[in-house]
Amino acid sequence: MSKIWNYFTLSGRIAFCKECDYKKDFPPRAPTTTLATHLKSKHPEQHKQFLDQSTEVKEKSNKEKEKQMTLKRSFEIQSSSKEDNNEVTLKQMRIDLCAQTKSAWDKDGLKTLEVNRAIMEFIAQLQDWSTAGLVVNCRIGSQLQDWL
Incomplete structure (x- = not known):
């Protein structure tokens, strides 16, 4: 609500000034610009x-927006602190390091191997072990490992 x-x-539908006898027709959802103009010229x-x-209200709102970080941004940035003055700086990972880094879901990554198994x-x-036989199942498992 406006101050x-x-x-x-x-x-x-009428707005009355608390300082003087000014009154203004004020329909619902009307802007408060005319009321602010009255304050500026008369008071x-x-x-x-x-x-x-x-x-003050706008500054508080801006500070709140600055504090909020999106989930995407929090995953993209790494935070590190400087030892000499305890400041926290945000930096983005270098592209060449990012390309070299293996994800857990890469072809030979840990998670991929666990899921394959x-x-x-x-x-x-x-x-059915009794009809298919252990050897056939071992071959299927070996083949699946090669395909995945």
């Missing part, structure tokens, strides 16, 4: 206070 209402009272001290209050065990459990 302008500290200086005006709304009764129905400069109150207008200055209004501007100060509005600036789990899939092979799942498929092996679906086979």
Whole structure:
């Protein structure tokens, strides 16, 4: 809600100035610019206070926006601290290092190998050991490992 209402009272569709007899037709969702203009021209001290209050609200809002980081940005940036003055700086990983880094989900990555093994065990459990035989299942598992 606008800080302008500290200086005006709304009764129905009419806004009354608290400092003088000024009244203005004020339909719902109308901008408060005319009320601020009245303060500026007729009550400069109150207008200055209004501007100060509005600036404080905007600064608080901007500070809150600066504090919020998106999830994407938090994954893209690494934070490191300087030892000499304990400042925290944000830096982005170099592209050549990023290209060399192996992910857990790379072809030979740890997670990929674990999932491959789990899939092979799942498929092996679906086979009837007495009819298919252990050798056939071992070959299937070996082939699956090569394909994956």
